[in-house]
Amino acid sequence: MIKMPNNPLARQSDEHPPVVQFAALDKLLNLGRANSLWPLTFGLACCAIEMMATGASRFDLDRFGAGVFRPAPKQSDVMIVAGTISKKMAPAIVTLYEQMPHPKWVIAMGNCAISGGPFVFEGQYGIVEGADKILPVDVYIPGCPPRPEALIEGLLQLEEKLTGHRRFPRVEPEVAS
Amino acid sequence: MKAADVQKSLAAVAGVQVGAVDYAARGFHVDVTLPSQEITAVVQVLDQEGFFIESITGVDWLGEQEALAKEAAKQAAAAKKAAEKAAAEAAEQAAGEAPGDAGAVAAPAAEPPPAPAPEESPEPEEDSFEVVYDFNHFRELCRVTIRVRVPRSLPELPSISDIYPGANWHEREAHDFFGLVFTGHPDLSPLLLPEDADFHPLRKDYKP
Amino acid sequence: MSVLAADPTYETFVLNMGPQHPATHGALRVKLVMDGEYIVEAEPVLGYIHRMHEKMGENRTYHQYLPNPSRLDYLSAMACTHGHVATVERAAGIAVPERAEYLRVITVELNRVSSHLLWLGAFVLDLGGFTPLLYAMDDREQILDLLERVTGSRLTYCYFRFGGLYNDVDDDFVDGARALVKRIRDKMPMYHNLITKNVILRQRLEGIGPISAEMCRKYGATGPVARGSGIPYDVRKHEPYSVYPEFDFDVPVYEQGDSMARYLVRMDEIEQSLRIVEQGLDKLPEGPVMAEKVPKIIKPPKGDYYCAVEAARGSFGIRLVSDGTNTPYRLKLRSPCFSNVSLFGEAARGLLLADAVALFGSLDLVIPDIDR
Numbered sequence: 203m204i205k206m207p208n209n210p211l212a213r214q215s216d217e218h219p220p221v222v223q224f225a226a227l228d229k230l231l232n233l234g235r236a237n238s239l240w241p242l243t244f245g246l247a248c249c250a251i252e253m254m255a256t257g258a259s260r261f262d263l264d265r266f267g268a269g270v271f272r273p274a275p276k277q278s279d280v281m282i283v284a285g286t287i288s289k290k291m292a293p294a295i296v297t298l299y300e301q302m303p304h305p306k307w308v309i310a311m312g313n314c315a316i317s318g319g320p321f322v323f324e325g326q327y328g329i330v331e332g333a334d335k336i337l338p339v340d341v342y343i344p345g346c347p348p349r350p351e352a353l354i355e356g357l358l359q360l361e362e363k364l365t366g367h368r369r370f371p372r373v374e375p376e377v378a379s
Numbered sequence: 380m381k382a383a384d385v386q387k388s389l390a391a392v393a394g395v396q397v398g399a400v401d402y403a404a405r406g407f408h409v410d411v412t413l414p415s416q417e418i419t420a421v422v423q424v425l426d427q428e429g430f431f432i433e434s435i436t437g438v439d440w441l442g443e444q445e446a447l448a449k450e451a452a453k454q455a456a457a458a459k460k461a462a463e464k465a466a467a468e469a470a471e472q473a474a475g476e477a478p479g480d481a482g483a484v485a486a487p488a489a490e491p492p493p494a495p496a497p498e499e500s501p502e503p504e505e506d507s508f509e510v511v512y513d514f515n516h517f518r519e520l521c522r523v524t525i526r527v528r529v530p531r532s533l534p535e536l537p538s539i540s541d542i543y544p545g546a547n548w549h550e551r552e553a554h555d556f557f558g559l560v561f562t563g564h565p566d567l568s569p570l571l572l573p574e575d576a577d578f579h580p581l582r583k584d585y586k587p
Numbered sequence: 588m589s590v591l592a593a594d595p596t597y598e599t600f601v602l603n604m605g606p607q608h609p610a611t612h613g614a615l616r617v618k619l620v621m622d623g624e625y626i627v628e629a630e631p632v633l634g635y636i637h638r639m640h641e642k643m644g645e646n647r648t649y650h651q652y653l654p655n656p657s658r659l660d661y662l663s664a665m666a667c668t669h670g671h672v673a674t675v676e677r678a679a680g681i682a683v684p685e686r687a688e689y690l691r692v693i694t695v696e697l698n699r700v701s702s703h704l705l706w707l708g709a710f711v712l713d714l715g716g717f718t719p720l721l722y723a724m725d726d727r728e729q730i731l732d733l734l735e736r737v738t739g740s741r742l743t744y745c746y747f748r749f750g751g752l753y754n755d756v757d758d759d760f761v762d763g764a765r766a767l768v769k770r771i772r773d774k775m776p777m778y779h780n781l782i783t784k785n786v787i788l789r790q791r792l793e794g795i796g797p798i799s800a801e802m803c804r805k806y807g808a809t810g811p812v813a814r815g816s817g818i819p820y821d822v823r824k825h826e827p828y829s830v831y832p833e834f835d836f837d838v839p840v841y842e843q844g845d846s847m848a849r850y851l852v853r854m855d856e857i858e859q860s861l862r863i864v865e866q867g868l869d870k871l872p873e874g875p876v877m878a879e880k881v882p883k884i885i886k887p888p889k890g891d892y893y894c895a896v897e898a899a900r901g902s903f904g905i906r907l908v909s910d911g912t913n914t915p916y917r918l919k920l921r922s923p924c925f926s927n928v929s930l931f932g933e934a935a936r937g938l939l940l941a942d943a944v945a946l947f948g949s950l951d952l953v954i955p956d957i958d959r
Contacts (some may be wrong), residue, residue: 243609244607245638247638247658248613248743254709255728258724259721260725261726285636286634288636288637288958290574292574320658321643325587325637326642327580328572328639403888405677405893406893430809431805431925432806434921434926490788511891511919513893513904513906517803517813518820519821524893543591543806545805545808545926545929548925570634571637572634572637580639581641583643
């Protein structure tokens with residue numbers, strides 16, 4: 203059936219770090235990157251509507267510098283895989299990922315992108331069971347679909363991964379006493 | 380009533396069985412069963428009556444004939460049992476009349492029923508796909524369901540995409556899912572499945 | 588391909604729109620044969636988000652399938668689940684308490700308003716106006732808050748059960764719904780001033796992408812697409828289900844058949860849905876929200892059943908073939924978007940590419956509903 207590309211490009215940066223590194227400059231660059239993550243406008247299914255809601259009035263993703271949704275992969279830093287990946291769509295997603303310039307990150311939003319979600323059953327013929335089967339995923343956001351707050355938390359996690367520290371204090375869930 | 384008019388005009392086409400359905404219980408008004416070659420004629424009638432197309436789909440009745448044969452065998456067995464029982468009762472009655480000789484009377488009485496045996500020997504008829512067309516009317520409340528049976532080994536029937544252009548995609552979808560071949564269809568390439576798909580997932584014998 | 592066949596020297600090029608394109612609202616691809624800026628042929632390519640809903644229908648019991656319909660047309664998830672439970676209730680002969688039916692109608696109509704508001708924002712965004720999206724999403728969030736209170740989810744509701752509802756509403760919901768009806772009704776003149784009266788929008792929509800009534804019939808288009816072409820077809824009126832006969836509402840119909848007509852139909856539908864919600868809140872009877880005797884395992888008698896409801900995008904129907912077991916033998920989903928998009932190829936012929944985007948937005952497509 204469909205051949206999934208193995209993404210040699212995607213892993214290249216991990217395997218071959220640059221020969222010369224400027225620690226302070228890298229830190230500065232990462233700070234810049236973390237505060238201006240430009241996501242690729244790329245809706246697949248239900249999760250895309252929550253992604254839109256996150257970018258719109260109430261949740262206002264611009265507060266985190268991540269509200270600049272770019273329709274072209276060449277202008278974006280982070281790919282939010284928002285929805286089910288069908289086998290027909292998978293090659294296109296990989297192409298989009300490969301068209302994004304380095305450095306780039308992937309957020310798997312929703313259960314479908316994490317593992318196939320509710321559409322996994324014995325004898326399924328149509329979907330890829332998880333974005334990590336075809337892409338290197340940095341952050342997983344569970345939910346079906348995840349709430350906008352969850353997507354914001356996912357972006358904060360990604361920022362933390364880049365800069366090494368968290369921008370906002372972590373909110374501990376209230377425990378019912 | 381639209382339903383009665385449509386029934387009348389559809390019944391005029393040769394080989395068509397038209398039946399009224401209890402709408403409240405089933406959700407449609409007219410149920411039409413016909414041989415595959417008559418489908419274009421019937422759809423033309425519906426087109427003239429101003430119906431619009433809701434959907435075309437298939438149902439795979441794999442194992443239906445076997446189940447029917449089993450059912451028939453069961454019924455035959457039940458009939459045999461009933462006959463035996465009746466015979467035994469008759470024998471008992473007879474025994475009541477002539478005690479001491481009951482067994483001898485019952486044995487010959489049970490002899491006649493082995494009729495079902497020759498029915499089991501012929502090959503069961505081939506299983507079929509049922510192609511279901513749904514039509515509906517914009518102005519009047521009348522849903523028409525058309526059923527066509529095609530054999531599983533040769534699932535071919537005429538396309539209606541030249542009458543209803545909307546049928547084009549419905550037929551392609553039915554081709555994707557069941558491998559039904561609509562003769563005269565302009566392009567039966569996969570619609571919902573990947574371009575190179577050569578499997579028909581909604582067939583009951585489909586294994587990934 | 589008729590033009591091309593007639594004249595082999597005719598110069599065209601193929602333009603690929605999607606499957607990742609902001610104007611297609613998801614994973615839909617359109618193969619366009621272009622003559623300069625004009626479209627010669629347009630062919631939507633489907634299947635990029637085919638999620639096997641019909642196959643799953645054959646693998647899962649009736650109860651297990653409950654979350655699936657809300658993931659078909661996720662913007663009017665209530666209507667889709669309503670279609671599913673109504674089909675099974677018809678097949679298994681389950682009666683639903685009156686209060687549950689009223690609450691179903693209220694939540695479905697609230698969901699329809701939220702769906703149309705999202706469409707409004709996204710549609711104007713496609714045409715180049717960013718501001719209306721922010722207003723529309725703000726109002727939509729209020730509806731989602733309200734529905735979240737009773738259903739527990741924001742988008743993919745699984746609120747209806749066979750024979751009733753998952754839980755009852757409280758007084759806060761009723762008060763909130765009344766306040767919401769007032770809020771959105773007060774906002775409508777603002778929307779009309781901001782968007783409908785905008786001369787740029789009118790020029791982008793009026794006379795663009797005409798769809799005739801005959802085309803709707805031949806392709807099976809329903810919902811606002813048909814009503815924008817002068818066909819007064821609405822399942823709620825035409826084939827009354829649930830408690831819709833108890834309500835007084837109009838079916839907005841426009842004769843022009845262009846993108847503007849479809850836009851106006853949906854704007855009017857928001858007001859009609861608000862009317863239905865208001866009446867429902869007034870008439871809401873007391874009583875249980877779940878039928879008393881619903882079998883734990885549902886086994887409808889052998890045979891096939893059909894039931895259609897009016898989703899936000901048109902007639903959503905389910906054909907259920909039962910073999911008497913606890914799992915459907917075949918579950919066919921008749922989705923409105925599949926039929927509505929099938930006429931795109933014919934309607935887009937001869938349009939400018941930018942106008943095709945307007946036509947596309949006016950069809951209001953949800954891609955997983957097309958691909959199922």
